[in-house]
Amino acid sequence: MNRSFHTECFLEEDEEAFSNYVLKEKEFIAKLIARSNAKVVAFKAISDSQNLISLLDYFPTAKGIWIFRHFNDVVNSSLRNFTEHKRYLYIMLFEPEKAGWRLQNVTQENLDLIKKFYKEGIDDASSRALIWYLRNVLFFQQKLDFNQKVILTKYENLVADPEIGFESIFQFLKINMDKKITNTVYATSVRKNTPPEIIPEIKALCENLHQQLISHTNDVTPHI
Incomplete structure (x- = not known):
């Protein structure tokens, strides 16, 4: 989206809008939006997804785009690029x-789930899969599946047919899509590596949630 003439995008490493990957105060974000000449100002606020409903309430014209990726690919990617997976859970406990932000809006039920697996001895791959579950279950905890201001889309479908996938997102935002933004979007990262070994109980949690997410997507592209 940051290649469109109609948008101004702030990524999570942008220190103008984020502090340590978390959005700055709402009042400051409002000023960034007010000064922009773009039709749409977008924030890649992954570390704020637990607060999406409050952000939508604060910014009455705002919309949310929730993109989810299969947990196997997320785990493989995270194991390559990050090191503190089990530590993430340790800090929460x-x-x-x-x-x-990691602990914000985490239910007692999910904290008990973390305690259970941590006590039993959880490995890095299973830790990251559990983190995927904790972050994406927030979509339903915030009842975003009933919120008309939020669109849910599957990453794999977006990269498999980017022209159709991005067109639906731009229609949701009510702006014209620039075709060139899809020129560098490829599906080569989908199922690129062997699925990681995940504790069966955690894998079942992720699989069930993944199917729930798929059933609520707004995608018009065939599921892959």
Whole structure:
């Protein structure tokens, strides 16, 4: 979206809008939006997804785009690019003062789930799969499946047929899509590696949630 003439995008590493990958205060974000000449100002606020409903309430004309990717590919990618997977869960359980956004809006039921697997001895791949579950279950916890201001789309469908996938998103935003934005979108990362070994119980949680998400997508492209 940052290649469109109609949009101005702030990615999570952009220090103008984010502080340590978290959106700055709503009042400051409102000023960034007010000064922009773009039709749509977009924020890649992944670390704020647990607060999407409150953001939509604060910004009355705002819309949300929730994109989910299959947990196997997310786990494989995360294991390559990050190191602290089990540590993420440890902080949530034993150092809540350091957890910050990671602990926001996490239910007691899900905290108990983390405790259970941590106590039993969880590996890095299963830790990252559990994190995928914790982050994406927030979509339903916030009842975003009933919110007309939010669109849910599957990453794999978006990259498999980007012209159709992005067109539906731009229609949702009520702006024209520039065809060139799809020129560098490819599906080569989909199922690129062997599925990781995940604790069966966690894998079942992820599979069930993945199917729930698919059933609520707004995609018009065939599922892959």
